[in-house]
Amino acid sequence: MKKFGVFLFVFAVFFSYAVVISAQEEAADAAAATEESATTEEAAEIPGSVDMTLEMKPGKFVMPANFRGGDPDRGLVNAVEDVFYEQHEHSILYKEDAGEVAEGATFEGDPNITWDTKVKDADGNFQTVSSVNTNMAGNGGKFFAPGEYQIGNGGARQVGGGEGAENVTTGDEGEEGGEAGGGNQTDEALVGENGETAEGGAKTVTANQAMGVLVHDVTAPDMWIAFQEGAGNVDMAATEQELKNKMVEKMVANLGRPFSQKAEEFEDASYVFIDEGTADERNLEPWKKTARLSVAGALFNERGAPKFESKTVESKPLDQEDLTSQIHIAGGEKEALKGVFVRRNVPFIFAAMSVDNGNNRGTTAEVACRIETADGKEVEKDGAAYLFRVPNYPREEYKDQPEYFFVSKAMDKSGNLTTVRMPLYIVNIQAAFEGGRNQ
Amino acid sequence: MFGSMVSAQEPPQGAPANLEKTPWLKGVELSPYPTDLTPTLPLAIYLENGEAIPATVTEDVPLVLVADTAIFDETPPTHANDQEIPNPRWDAAVAVSWYFIDWEKNQNFNASTTSGLAANQMVVIPTTPTGRGAVTCHMARRLRYDAPEPGRSKVSYANSSAGRDVRVLDITPPLCGLEITIENGKSGSFWPVEFPPDKYPLPKTANVYFSGGLFDAVDKEVVVEGLELGSNMIVAAEQVTVKVAADDKLNIKVVGGDNHKLDNAKLKFGICNAAGGEPIPVGPINEATIDLSGIELPDNPYVFIDATDVTGNRQVLFVPLVVAK
Numbered sequence: 001m002k003k004f005g006v007f008l009f010v011f012a013v014f015f016s017y018a019v020v021i022s023a024q025e026e027a028a029d030a031a032a033a034t035e036e037s038a039t040t041e042e043a044a045e046i047p048g049s050v051d052m053t054l055e056m057k058p059g060k061f062v063m064p065a066n067f068r069g070g071d072p073d074r075g076l077v078n079a080v081e082d083v084f085y086e087q088h089e090h091s092i093l094y095k096e097d098a099g100e101v102a103e104g105a106t107f108e109g110d111p112n113i114t115w116d117t118k119v120k121d122a123d124g125n126f127q128t129v130s131s132v133n134t135n136m137a138g139n140g141g142k143f144f145a146p147g148e149y150q151i152g153n154g155g156a157r158q159v160g161g162g163e164g165a166e167n168v169t170t171g172d173e174g175e176e177g178g179e180a181g182g183g184n185q186t187d188e189a190l191v192g193e194n195g196e197t198a199e200g201g202a203k204t205v206t207a208n209q210a211m212g213v214l215v216h217d218v219t220a221p222d223m224w225i226a227f228q229e230g231a232g233n234v235d236m237a238a239t240e241q242e243l244k245n246k247m248v249e250k251m252v253a254n255l256g257r258p259f260s261q262k263a264e265e266f267e268d269a270s271y272v273f274i275d276e277g278t279a280d281e282r283n284l285e286p287w288k289k290t291a292r293l294s295v296a297g298a299l300f301n302e303r304g305a306p307k308f309e310s311k312t313v314e315s316k317p318l319d320q321e322d323l324t325s326q327i328h329i330a331g332g333e334k335e336a337l338k339g340v341f342v343r344r345n346v347p348f349i350f351a352a353m354s355v356d357n358g359n360n361r362g363t364t365a366e367v368a369c370r371i372e373t374a375d376g377k378e379v380e381k382d383g384a385a386y387l388f389r390v391p392n393y394p395r396e397e398y399k400d401q402p403e404y405f406f407v408s409k410a411m412d413k414s415g416n417l418t419t420v421r422m423p424l425y426i427v428n429i430q431a432a433f434e435g436g437r438n439q
Numbered sequence: 440m441f442g443s444m445v446s447a448q449e450p451p452q453g454a455p456a457n458l459e460k461t462p463w464l465k466g467v468e469l470s471p472y473p474t475d476l477t478p479t480l481p482l483a484i485y486l487e488n489g490e491a492i493p494a495t496v497t498e499d500v501p502l503v504l505v506a507d508t509a510i511f512d513e514t515p516p517t518h519a520n521d522q523e524i525p526n527p528r529w530d531a532a533v534a535v536s537w538y539f540i541d542w543e544k545n546q547n548f549n550a551s552t553t554s555g556l557a558a559n560q561m562v563v564i565p566t567t568p569t570g571r572g573a574v575t576c577h578m579a580r581r582l583r584y585d586a587p588e589p590g591r592s593k594v595s596y597a598n599s600s601a602g603r604d605v606r607v608l609d610i611t612p613p614l615c616g617l618e619i620t621i622e623n624g625k626s627g628s629f630w631p632v633e634f635p636p637d638k639y640p641l642p643k644t645a646n647v648y649f650s651g652g653l654f655d656a657v658d659k660e661v662v663v664e665g666l667e668l669g670s671n672m673i674v675a676a677e678q679v680t681v682k683v684a685a686d687d688k689l690n691i692k693v694v695g696g697d698n699h700k701l702d703n704a705k706l707k708f709g710i711c712n713a714a715g716g717e718p719i720p721v722g723p724i725n726e727a728t729i730d731l732s733g734i735e736l737p738d739n740p741y742v743f744i745d746a747t748d749v750t751g752n753r754q755v756l757f758v759p760l761v762v763a764k
Binding site: 050052053055057074075076086090091092094095096110111112113116118124125126128131133135137138152156158204205206208 | 600
């Protein structure tokens with residue numbers, strides 16, 4: 001019995017050890033499991049960047065992929081200049097809860113949001129046009145010049161993980177022996193590699209997206225027409241080239257606007273200027289577009305009086321589907337531009353140039369222009385200049401003489417047009433224009 | 440029609456945005472989850488010499504940074520979010536933007552374009568001191584891939600962005616001045632303006648502007664140019680003076696501040712004995728009203744403003760006080 005008692009005692013002691021060992025193993029396993037859990041959570045590191053979506057909001061002026069015959073696979077949003085467009089973007093970085101950025105993560109403040117507009121240059125590189133830090137995921141604005149743009153959105157937000165990590169690693173609340181609890185680990189738990197986390201445990205996470213926009217030209221080109229009379233033995237061919245050179249230089253330098261508004265600066269040559277207008281007249285919406293007609297010099301009235309006059313003229317839709325527009329200047333007795341008045345027996349030349357906002361008015365193009373009769377037959381030069389020997393003005397006195405018209409036409413690459421058709425009058429003036437004496 | 444856009448064609452998941460808590464989502468009607476093949480590539484930014492961007496950088500000191508990302512690789516990525524991109528090819532150059540964010544103000548500053556550097560490099564000048572800032576780099580590059588329909592293609596964008604958190608140490612002293620109104624008399628203000636702005640290397644310099652009848656500067660400003668911005672800014676008597684009578688009462692207010700944070704506990708203003716060095720106050724300091732009749736003024740008194748920012752940059756500005764006899 002005693003031996004049995006000893007056996008029981010030994011068994012009890014052994015069993016108690018076994019229980020203790022088992023309990024310790026369980027505790028160790030639990031601790032290991034919790035540590036593993038903590039390690040797993042630590043592995044859910046805050047990413048450096050996340051995805052973003054970006055879109056142009058649909059609208060009447062978001063044009064179809066094949067707009068103006070474009071390649072439908074080009075992959076750019078078709079838009080037109082001078083119209084308001086809205087864009088919006090989204091990312092998990094902008095949500096209320098940071099849980100989708102990283103489990104247990106928290107946002108430490110509001111996002112920082114910047115809308116960036118870049119334009120593609122001639123070398124194919126993107127140059128920044130504007131960069132606006134709005135801190136809003138919606139944005140709107142106009143493109144003031146045709147071209148290929150890239151709208152980019154850069155978002156950033158400070159993401160921390162302190163509390164989230166702590167909750168994960170602490171284990172069940174109220175459970176004793178919380179040796180596996182995260183406690184002090186939390187500050188480091190979500191620190192990125194290379195010390196990415198700033199003081200306070202927050203890390204800047206970024207998001208980024210872009211879209212391409214092809215902005216189409218809906219503005220008619222600017223046109224300058226110059227008339228210059230010759231006298232004596234002037235080399236009219238050389239004069240014509242000088243006139244063109246002068247126009248090339250001044251038209252680009254003045255972005256299509258008249259180079260002067262002083263009548264006395266137009267003694268050598270008279271000009272018709274047709275351009276998009278003054279600063280507040282430019283970049284109007286397509287349905288409000290106008291142009292400004294300015295005439296300068298002595299050849300636009302029958303008295304030969306030097307003047308500078310300017311007025312706005314309407315721009316009209318040319319093609320409703322392609323959204324092209326046309327400025328047409330029709331000269332005549334009751335029009336702003338009555339016509340051009342040249343003297344009989346005095347040789348004259350003319351030239352016309354255009355610039356377009358399609359390339360920011362950076363280059364000029366020569367414009368087709370001619371003098372024609374009422375039936376459209378072209379009048380040829382007499383040598384190096386035009387020369388008329390018989391007057392046809394006033395018309396009631398020279399009804400037997402043909403009517404002449406000056407016509408010109410400038411078209412940009414998009415099909416926007418600027419055209420002029422005005423009467424050309426040959427007046428019987430012997431004296432200098434400055435005197436204003438019409439014989 | 441929307442082929443070029445990186446769109447989310449599925450409706451937003453979960454509850455609609457709570458605009459009270461996320462007001463920046465006003466007007467946003469698309470999902471945050473891209474469904475197009477738009478890969479997000481990792482980006483690392485570091486110093487030109489390959490070292491990590493330090494956690495603390497110095498205001499106005501340029502950093503040449505380098506961005507390392509596969510967006511510059513010859514061939515585009517073949518996968519986006521585990522989806523294969525069919526026959527991907529680059530379709531345009533990389534568009535790059537660098538910003539410096541001041542998280543304390545939630546405001547960012549565009550890093551200027553730097554010519555002569557490679558496309559993945561940028562000189563970033565942190566001009567705004569902050570305890571919480573970040574340099575961020577955002578890049579996007581258009582890529583084209585085969586559409587399911589034979590002979591057709593689609594466009595999306597590869598994106599790459601990253602931020603590095605930095606603190607920007609303030610090295611600019613405060614720019615404080617005073618507004619002085621003589622009771623029943625003239626008034627005027629003076630204040631320094633850092634010029635040239637963001638100057639580095641040190642020392643920084645400032646112009647001091649004087650305005651108001653007290654300085655014979657009505658409808659104009661008198662400017663004392665090129666003072667070293669610091670603790671010894673002395674306006675000479677032949678330049679500008681504060682002209683008072685012996686029994687005037689001066690009402691004084693501090694104007695201006697610091698480009699980061701002023702240490703208000705160290706702010707002092709009043710009248711002192713002589714200019715330069717540590718101001719030795721004569722009469723009360725930091726009082727909104729100084730009654731000159733109660734002060735025995737020295738031979739060469741000065742009005743002074745002594746301001747220090749939380750970083751320890753100090754500005755002391757002395758302007759001569761002339762008492763009419």
